[in-house]
Amino acid sequence: MAAHIKLKNVEKHYGNFRALAGINLDITEGEVVCVIGPSGSGKSTMIRCINLLEQYDRTGQIFVDDLLVQRGKNLKNVRAEVGMVFQNFNLFPHLSILKNVMLAPMRTRNITSANAKKKALDLLAKVGIAEQADKYPAQLSGGQQQRVAIARALAMEPKALLFDEPTSALDPEMVGEVLEVIKNLAQTGVTMIVVTHEMGFARQVADRVIFMDEGQIVEQGTPSDVFDNPKESRTQNFLNAVLNH
């Protein structure tokens, strides 16, 4: 089960500032897309428009499968289909790890608490932290917290997953464990858009790499297209700066 995501001429203005300058993008079912680009280029803004955490300008359109992403009663269906993982985890600090994962399915899908618990424990096992189920988020390391956040998103059985720099807030020694989980997810056939600064990871898992700058998609292609033979000078400069860093 995977979703088809389509952005048509999506713009986003903050006052006079244009954060997105006409994005057109078609992501097929099960595709894994990595988005790279310099800071402030609009990567976060773009993926946050897909589940309407940001309202994009009226001139554009975003579809998830056949649903237009807009305020209204369809929005909850869109959000149920599209999971999101944040840079800062955003776990619910007052709920145990288990409750963090159980809550959304129970509230939106009317499933019993016993079923939600079983499902949550399965997912926690899958991301490797089943034994922490009764702890609270603050008792876990950053890497563990991010894995809980992934399990929490998976509990809604999403058809698409959005990752906004999922490893940027982590200590270096924890980056690997989280990327490992995401890599495994990429095998499951769910549609994924991953904003990341981890070029090695992008090269390994991406079906397509998108390079953004100044609110636009400057270049896109397979990892080897973009990383080994970048056509645009902005892409080359960016890659030089990042890889030689």
Next chain:
Amino acid sequence: MNHCHRIFAVALLALLSQLGTIDTNAQTGEQGPIIIGANIGNVPWEFQDTSGAFIGFEVDLVTEIGVRLNREIEIINVPFNGLFAAVQSGRIDMAISSVGITEKRLESVSFTQPYYDSDQSLTTVVGSGITGLNDLREQIVAVDTGSTGDMWATANQEKYGFSEIRRYEGLAPAMLDVVIGRVKGYISDIPALLYYVKDKPNLKVVERIPTGGKYALMLGKSTPLTNEVNDIISVLKQEGFINTLHEKWFGAPADPGTSTVDIAPLPGTSSGLIFSFVETFLNMDVFLQTYPMLIAGLLTTLQLGVLAIFSGLILGLFLALVRLYAHKSFRIIVKAYIDVFRSIPLLVLLIIIFYALPFVGLSLSPFYAAATALTFVSGAYTAEIFRAGIEAIPRGQFEASEALGLSYRHMMSDIILPQAIKIVIPPLTNNCINVIKDTALASVVAMPDLLKQATQAQAVAANPTPLIAAAVIYLMFLLPLVLWVSSLEVKFKVGER
């Protein structure tokens, strides 16, 4: 500062002065002025003229006494119910306020010989159909808390079948309710009422209630000054000075044979002992006598407090959510509401709701008037507390909830409010404690709350023990609340670790 708070303050000051060395200045008065406590506003005995100067029958009398003693006098404003503790503690040397001599009061204070024979009276609105006490069956009557009228009405409630005795903090609020029609009559000292209705054709003193009250100066138990002052009063009577005052303030000389004219003996005291600190402030007999009144007051206070706290919480939460998330025009209205109700003094609001709303046809009982005022104000404060609490929740919590597809209601009830509650518990507790303390302000709308009952009890017993007991009761309820909440906070913090 409010009336009741002032009573508290007086009792507290009294306590402090008793604990330290007794204020020798006030007690013996070798040097310095004689301090006189007066319930200013008690016409025509002691009130203010347009320039703010104290005038009145008793003001003239003590001024003359000061001249004869060759001592300065200084008059300070003390509410009627604070006079007893103030005299007993030596905080003031003498009290004037048409205080009547009673057996009970003589147990703990001294009086000079009387200079005025008084009775109680019933005042009603002209055309209300009430022409005497016998028309008051099943009706509510007004009295001043702890006054002679209060004692008479309490003793005669069954005989005349008053449905309720409502206790006010003075003539003005009581008369306002008589005019509104919420109470049918006001029982109080006849001279004050005759003076008050003189220029008010819609009011009438319809019955004299012979209680045989005698007004005298009240002093601390067996202070030497009592005899000195009493001798001067004898002289002033002989000279006809006091009768001149009668003529000045009541427009006619006193009848022959009354206390205003004839010299009377010093009122005897049932015991010559000066009460000790314990007997004055922690008097077990007084406590046992007045204990049922205090418990009744406590129940009222708790009912009012709990009702206002809960309705204030609901109102506050609603206002906070509107203020944060509703359409702009609603937000502006709610912000205006919050600003207004946080600025308006509760006492003023209480008076408006109780005394002004009847003029537009909305007449609330004292209890519901007080509950409404407390809820309105508490709701405004609670709204700001909730808003601050919700705004303190990081944006990421909202975004994660939204991204998971939680509805607005679930986001609030499962994610945002549970976290906000922990942040708002300390300020909310303070607000709850304030609400409970503020119930004492309901005294002005004749609500028999704990402080009101204590005030009445201390005036009846002429002993401040009930006030001390009330303070202890307040502490017994509020202190555990504070401790309980602190422990909750600790628990919440542990849960998050």
